[in-house]
Amino acid sequence: MLEFDEDILKKKSIDELTHLFMDSINEQNLKLIEGIKYLIEEDFDNFQNNLNYVIQSNAEVQIKRRFEKKIFKSKKASFTKADRLKLFSEINAIKSKGEFLANKMLLYKVIFPDQEFKVRLEVILNSLKNISNNISDAVKLIGTDLIRAHDICEDIKEERREMRNSEWLLLTRLWNYDMDYLSRTFAYLKDLLEGIMMLADHIKNFSEYIQFLSTKYLIFK
């Protein structure tokens, strides 16, 4: 598992620690998405490896501890502290939801109903990957360019809207299969889709919070 040098972490600013945290969480998110793609391809070994990486990874705990020490001791910029803390907790929530989804997905080795389902699921996963990368970019721009961060968040919201249509179509397809609704396959696929929706919704809400920060802190002539 990845570990960070404490001396290097000590020298990083609050903003830099936030970026490092975001990178760490985004990497795990991308691993999770890749893992689900392996599941679609029925590559169960890589699927398991990826999801176990997401569950067992705790390098971000080091960053979190260093961040908390730094921000609570800092006497500078008390007016942004609450927002900095909230940003961190929103990023942490991505990790929590991703870990929850990973744990659920490891409960059973599913076989997808048909090729069409796999194709549509991949489209949704690609959108999730996009918004995950976008939110990471937006977080890193908060320190230097809130306007650009705001614009990226607008793109995230737009992509989420399109994702939602695809998700509901896929759920409708699932419910219309000639399948026992008490079967593990059905429950698994339903939880998988809902887990992806939950994670995507969180990213969308997070993007709205970043947009709120831009209206809160930017002063227009």
Add this chain to the structure above:
Amino acid sequence: MSTEYGAIIIFVLMILAIGLSFSIGANDETVAPLAAAGTIKFKLILILGGVAIAFGMIFLSEGVASLVGEKILGPGIKYTIFMLLSVLISSILWLVIGSFYGIPLSSTHSLIGSIFGVVIVYALFVGNVDPVTAFNQEKLMGVVISWFISPLAGLVVTYVLYKIIAKLFLSKLKGLNQIEKSESRFAWSLLLAVFFAEIWVGANSAEALGILYAMHSNGEISLGMYYLLVVICGIFAFLGLYIAGRYVVRNLASQLTDARPSDGFIIQLSSALILMVSTVIFSVPISHSHVIVFCIIGMNLAQKKEVDYRGLGKMFVFWVLTFPIAALFAGFLYFGFISFGLY
């Protein structure tokens, strides 16, 4: 009345004036934005604030004190010790009642209202003077008009100052790092603005020093004694802020931690300028709390934020009522003294 009782009353007036100075410091919240910004240690903030308020009181208050203590009165009219006692008791009582009911009142309006009440009673029942000529109408009208103009001036100055600073600096900041860096510089500017504001808060505090000037003006105390008491009042204002004012400041600062130092700087600078002009040019006592409230409104308007007009309306009612109620209190009190042959 025997000299002995007269001396006791004078002593009581001195103690009350000193006590009033202590309460001016104790209720002063000018340093709260600085405490919220966390630029320097809390104790140092109190010391600097206390020194500034004492400085203002000791060296810059004579103009306002002389207006309240002498120049506001008509020709031939002088305060008696019982008039001053009625004024002090009335203004303190009204402020205490206001505190119990959680109503923010102006000590300046309370003082001038009390003076108005006792002088009218004196004119009608003791001096046999036309109540109109009992006052220097020009000075009195100047004081009353300043109570309307100073808050509006605070609003306008804050609005304009914010627009200028926003255009020149704040609108150019794009990211949170830049904003934090800029605000930490503004936090140091806030220190200077608060110090500047505290000096003029002290200089414009007419309550205690006006009473002392009145005692000097009618010969109850010598000039040397007056200056000594002014210094003591300044020291007690410092002690008031340091010992008791810390709780007010800490309480308010905890609510201001989300406020930007640049906002605090603009508001404090605006209120300081209004106080300075009122003190130096016009020598009129104005209400610092009213000016601050309108400066905050000016800031909200400039930032296109919501203004609580309903709350403002409620406050306005109490502001307007303070003068007549304090006048009635003081008038009745002095009338009571007159009834016992104490003029």
